[in-house]
Amino acid sequence: MNRTIRTAACALAAAGLTLGLSGCDAAVDTVDKAVNETYEVTYEVTGKSVESIEFNAGGGTATEPKLESVQKPALPWKKTVTLKGIEAPTVVPIALDPTGAEVGCKITYKGEVIKEEKDAGIAAATGCVAISPIAG
Incomplete structure (x- = not known):
């Protein structure tokens, strides 16, 4: 049974x-x-005393994105990149200044801001990491 x-x-x-x-x-x-599917985002960084910017430039995978760096960028800094699928749009600026650093980042997709952050202090670091607009 x-x-x-x-x-x-x-x-x-x-x-x-x-x-x-x-x-x-x-x-x-x-x-x-x-x-x-591919999509374009535009990264923007503003502020004062920005030492470096790391950003997802595309070409990697969702779990291991290909990050590129820019040292001592001229501000305001702007870059449009093409990403694929569920890759997360990511831009991470770092600013250092003993008299006060300022940094802001923004990610735009089709003219709409999908992430924006700001920070200030002696060492200011902020990161804009958004969910892929394709995944959302």
Whole structure:
């Protein structure tokens, strides 16, 4: 009797799994499209005494983005990059000044600000990290 119940339970579970997975086809197609789609964002950095800027320049992966650095940038600094899929738009400026540093960053997608931060002090560091507009 136990063997019959187990066999029936396994058959029902397999049937349920098959029906459930067939409904996932549309979701898989949507994810595949989102992962391969590209988009542009514009990074902006403003402030005073900015020593360096690191930013996701594209070309990496979502878990290991390719970061580029700019040392002693002329301000205001602006850069448009093309990212792919769920890569997070990221820009991290660092400012140092014993009399007071200031730094601000902004990420814009299709003319809309999707992330903005500011900081001030002797050592000011802020980061703008946004969720990919493709993923959201």
